[in-house]
Amino acid sequence: MQTSTVLLILVALAAISFFVGRKRSHLVAVGQGGAYGLHSLPKHYGYMAALWAGLPALLVLILWVGLESRVLTNMVVSQLPAEIQALPESELGLYFNQIVSFAQSGSDALGLSESQVAAAGYYQELLADSRVMKASLVFLVAVIGCLLALQRISPTLRARNHVESIFTWILFACSFIAVLTTLGIVLSVLFEAIRFFHAIPVTDFLFGLQWSPQMAIRIDQVGASGSFGFVPLLVGTLLISTVAMFIAVPVGLMSAIYLSEYATRRFRSLTKPVLEILAGVPTVVYGFFAALTVAPFIRNLGESIGLSVASESALAAGIVMGIMIIPFVMSLSDDIINAVPDSMREASLGMGATMNETIRKVLLPAALPGIVGGILLAVSRAIGETMIVVMAAGLSAKLTINPLEAVTTITVQIVTLLVGDQEFDSPKTLAAFALGLVLFFVTLLLNVIALYVVRKYREQYE
Amino acid sequence: MNSMTVTADGVISSPATARADLDIREHEHVSHYQTIGEPFVDNAKMSARNVNVFYDDKQAIFDVSLDIGGNEVIAMIGPSGCGKSTFxxxxxxxxxxxxxxxxxxxxSLDGDNIYGSDQDTVLLRARVGMVFQKPNPFPKSIYENVAYGPRIHGLAHSKAEMDEIVETSLRRASLFDEVKDQLDKPGTGLSGGQQQRLCIARAIAVSPEVILMDEPCSALDPIATARIEELIDELKANYTIAIVTHSMQQAARVSERTAYFHLGKLIEVGDTKEIFTMPKHELTENYITGRFG
Incomplete structure (x- = not known):
C-alpha cells in the first residue's frame, strides 16, 4: 500500500475514532444524568479518541518512511557478493543505484550483472513486504490507541484538559521544527564555511580587496587566480542597497504619511491594493525591467550629459530594487504612524498647528523608532535580494563606490559560484558557504537592531 | 427663535441613553420646542446661533443657540451622547x-463668523484653545510641550522670551513649582494631574482668549481634580472658559452658568445656582436629581 493511501486511511480512522469516542461518552453519561454529568463536553472525548488513534500511528508512519530506504539498502547490500561489498563507498552506491532503478522500472537489464538482477528481485520482495508491514503496523497502532482512549472514557476523565495539553504539545512541536530548521541551516553553512577557511585563511577572505574565484582545477589550467577577498562584494552590496534605500525610504515614507493622514478613505481603498500588487511582482520581473528598461535609459541619459555609464550599473539595479521595497517601507511606516494615538494629533491640531506641522513635529518624532525599525528590515531585504542584481548590476567584482559602474553583490556571487556543474571540495564552491555565512550575520545584525528599536518603540505607548 | 422640530428619525439613541430616550419621547410630540432660560448674554465672547451638526446622516446637535460670555465659566452637562462634547x-x-x-x-468669536471663508483654523485655534479629556502631553520634554504652541505661532523671538513664556504659562497652570527643576524631563513622566495641568499650560502658552475643556478631570483622582478646579477659578480672570463635565458637583463648583443638553438639544440654560436649585424643565430636574445620567 502506498504511503499516501495509508495516510488517508489513518485520517479516516481518526475521524471514526472521534465519532465512536463521542458516542461512548454519551453512553457513559447515561448513568450520570446525561451529558451534564460528564467532566468535559462529548466532543472533547471524541477529540481525545481521535488524537490517540491518529498521533502515535502517524509517528510510526513517519519513522517507517524515514528509515525504510536505509534498512532496505543495508539488507540488500548484505546479500551481495563479498567482493562487491568490499568496493569503495561511492562505487558501491552507484552499483546499488543500478539495482534500484532496475527494480523500479524493470527495463534495461542489459548492462547489469547477474548478481545485480538477483539483488533487484530481492529488493522488490523486501519492498513489497515492507509496504504490507508498514500498513498493518500503522493500523494496529491506530486501533490500539483508539481502544485505549475509549477504555479510559469515564465521566470523571478530564478530556478537555487532556486535549488542550495535546494541542499545546503539537504547537510546541511545530515551533520547535522551525527553530530546528534554522539551526540546521546555520550549522550546515557554518561547517562548509569552516572547510573553506581551511583552504583560504579567514583574514584573506574578510580583508582581501580582490575577488576572483576562478580556481585551477587541473595543474595546466591558466588564467585562474583564485583570490577570495570579500570586501568588493560587501562594498557592492552596500552600494546597491544604499541606492535602493535612497529611493524606497523617501517615497515609501511620504506615501505612508499621505495615506495615513491626508488620503480620503476612497483613495486609500484604491491605492492599498495597487501597492500590494507591487509587492507581489516576482523579483525576476523587476530584474528584466531593470536590465532591459532602466539600465539602458540611465546609460543613454548619462551619455547625453557626457558621463560614462556602464550598461549594467549599480544605479539601475539600486533604483529598481528601491521600487521593489517601496511597498514594504510604506506598509510598515503606515502601520506605525497609525499607531500614534489620535490624542497626539488632536493636541497638536488643537494648538493651531497645521497638518504638516503636526506630522513633522509630533507624529514623525513619536513614530521615529518604529520607522527606523521598519527601514532596517527593508535594508536586510535589499541586502538579501539577488535576482535584480544578477540581471541588472553585472558580475564584475569591482571595488568602487561609483554607482554608475557595474558592481556585484554577495548574493549574486553565491549564485554564480553554485550554478552549473561544480565540485564540492574546491574552495571556489565552498566560498559560497562562507559568503552565505557572512550574509547571514549581516542581516542578523540588522534584524537584531531593528527588533531592538521596535521593542523600544512599543514601550512608549500602550 | 430657538424653535426646533423633533423628528422621530433624527433622534440619536444608544444603549447608554436608553432610559433618557424614553424620557425625550414624551417631548417628541411637541412640534415646537424652546430652550428654557436665557441663552444670550450682553458681553458675548462667542455666540452660536441655530447650530445643527451632522455625522453623515445622523444629526448630533439640533438647532442650538447659546452665548458664551467674556470671562465667564460656562459648564455644559448632560447624559452621554447628548452632544455637549460635539458642541x-x-x-x-x-x-x-x-x-x-x-x-x-x-x-462667531467677537462677532466674526468662525466658519466664514476668510477664517483660518490656525488663528482660530490659537485664540480658542482646548484641553482634552485624557491628558495628552507630547512625548517631548516639559519645556518643549509648553513651547510647542509659541514656536508654531512664532510668538517668541529669542530663547529668553521663550523661557519667559514657558515659565509664565507653567505658573498660571500652577505647575511651575513642581517641575521647575525638571523642565527637560519628558512630560509623559508626570502624574495624571500634573500632565493635565501641563496640557493647560500648553494651551495658555499661546495666550488664547477662550479655553475649551472637554471633561478635563474625568481621568483624574479627586485631589488632582480639586487642583484643576482651583486652577479654573484662577484662570477665569484672564480667559473665557467653556467646560464639559459629567460631574454635576464640578459644574456647580466651577461655573457661573450651566447649559443642560439632552439628545442633541439644548434643554435649559441659566445661572448655575438656579439650574441646580430650581430647574425649570423636567428633564433637567431628572438629570440633576440623578434619575438618569
Whole structure:
C-alpha cells in the first residue's frame, strides 16, 4: 500500500475514532444524568479518541518512511557478493543505484550483472513486504490507541484538559521544527564555511580587496587566480542597497504619511491594493525591467550629459530594487504612524498647528523608532535580494563606490559560484558557504537592531 | 427663535441613553420646542446661533443657540451622547478633522463668523484653545510641550522670551513649582494631574482668549481634580472658559452658568445656582436629581 493511501486511511480512522469516542461518552453519561454529568463536553472525548488513534500511528508512519530506504539498502547490500561489498563507498552506491532503478522500472537489464538482477528481485520482495508491514503496523497502532482512549472514557476523565495539553504539545512541536530548521541551516553553512577557511585563511577572505574565484582545477589550467577577498562584494552590496534605500525610504515614507493622514478613505481603498500588487511582482520581473528598461535609459541619459555609464550599473539595479521595497517601507511606516494615538494629533491640531506641522513635529518624532525599525528590515531585504542584481548590476567584482559602474553583490556571487556543474571540495564552491555565512550575520545584525528599536518603540505607548 | 422640530428619525439613541430616550419621547410630540432660560448674554465672547451638526446622516446637535460670555465659566452637562462634547468641539472647529462631520448655523468669536471663508483654523485655534479629556502631553520634554504652541505661532523671538513664556504659562497652570527643576524631563513622566495641568499650560502658552475643556478631570483622582478646579477659578480672570463635565458637583463648583443638553438639544440654560436649585424643565430636574445620567 502506498504511503499516501495509508495516510488517508489513518485520517479516516481518526475521524471514526472521534465519532465512536463521542458516542461512548454519551453512553457513559447515561448513568450520570446525561451529558451534564460528564467532566468535559462529548466532543472533547471524541477529540481525545481521535488524537490517540491518529498521533502515535502517524509517528510510526513517519519513522517507517524515514528509515525504510536505509534498512532496505543495508539488507540488500548484505546479500551481495563479498567482493562487491568490499568496493569503495561511492562505487558501491552507484552499483546499488543500478539495482534500484532496475527494480523500479524493470527495463534495461542489459548492462547489469547477474548478481545485480538477483539483488533487484530481492529488493522488490523486501519492498513489497515492507509496504504490507508498514500498513498493518500503522493500523494496529491506530486501533490500539483508539481502544485505549475509549477504555479510559469515564465521566470523571478530564478530556478537555487532556486535549488542550495535546494541542499545546503539537504547537510546541511545530515551533520547535522551525527553530530546528534554522539551526540546521546555520550549522550546515557554518561547517562548509569552516572547510573553506581551511583552504583560504579567514583574514584573506574578510580583508582581501580582490575577488576572483576562478580556481585551477587541473595543474595546466591558466588564467585562474583564485583570490577570495570579500570586501568588493560587501562594498557592492552596500552600494546597491544604499541606492535602493535612497529611493524606497523617501517615497515609501511620504506615501505612508499621505495615506495615513491626508488620503480620503476612497483613495486609500484604491491605492492599498495597487501597492500590494507591487509587492507581489516576482523579483525576476523587476530584474528584466531593470536590465532591459532602466539600465539602458540611465546609460543613454548619462551619455547625453557626457558621463560614462556602464550598461549594467549599480544605479539601475539600486533604483529598481528601491521600487521593489517601496511597498514594504510604506506598509510598515503606515502601520506605525497609525499607531500614534489620535490624542497626539488632536493636541497638536488643537494648538493651531497645521497638518504638516503636526506630522513633522509630533507624529514623525513619536513614530521615529518604529520607522527606523521598519527601514532596517527593508535594508536586510535589499541586502538579501539577488535576482535584480544578477540581471541588472553585472558580475564584475569591482571595488568602487561609483554607482554608475557595474558592481556585484554577495548574493549574486553565491549564485554564480553554485550554478552549473561544480565540485564540492574546491574552495571556489565552498566560498559560497562562507559568503552565505557572512550574509547571514549581516542581516542578523540588522534584524537584531531593528527588533531592538521596535521593542523600544512599543514601550512608549500602550 | 430657538424653535426646533423633533423628528422621530433624527433622534440619536444608544444603549447608554436608553432610559433618557424614553424620557425625550414624551417631548417628541411637541412640534415646537424652546430652550428654557436665557441663552444670550450682553458681553458675548462667542455666540452660536441655530447650530445643527451632522455625522453623515445622523444629526448630533439640533438647532442650538447659546452665548458664551467674556470671562465667564460656562459648564455644559448632560447624559452621554447628548452632544455637549460635539458642541464644544464645534467652537474651535476641531470637528473639521472628522470628514463626515457637517456644521450648519452661525458661530462667531467677537462677532466674526468662525466658519466664514476668510477664517483660518490656525488663528482660530490659537485664540480658542482646548484641553482634552485624557491628558495628552507630547512625548517631548516639559519645556518643549509648553513651547510647542509659541514656536508654531512664532510668538517668541529669542530663547529668553521663550523661557519667559514657558515659565509664565507653567505658573498660571500652577505647575511651575513642581517641575521647575525638571523642565527637560519628558512630560509623559508626570502624574495624571500634573500632565493635565501641563496640557493647560500648553494651551495658555499661546495666550488664547477662550479655553475649551472637554471633561478635563474625568481621568483624574479627586485631589488632582480639586487642583484643576482651583486652577479654573484662577484662570477665569484672564480667559473665557467653556467646560464639559459629567460631574454635576464640578459644574456647580466651577461655573457661573450651566447649559443642560439632552439628545442633541439644548434643554435649559441659566445661572448655575438656579439650574441646580430650581430647574425649570423636567428633564433637567431628572438629570440633576440623578434619575438618569
Amino acid at each position: 464644544l468641539r464645534v467652537l474651535n472647529r476641531m470637528n473639521d478633522i472628522i470628514p463626515i462631520c457637517r456644521v450648519q448655523g452661525d458661530i
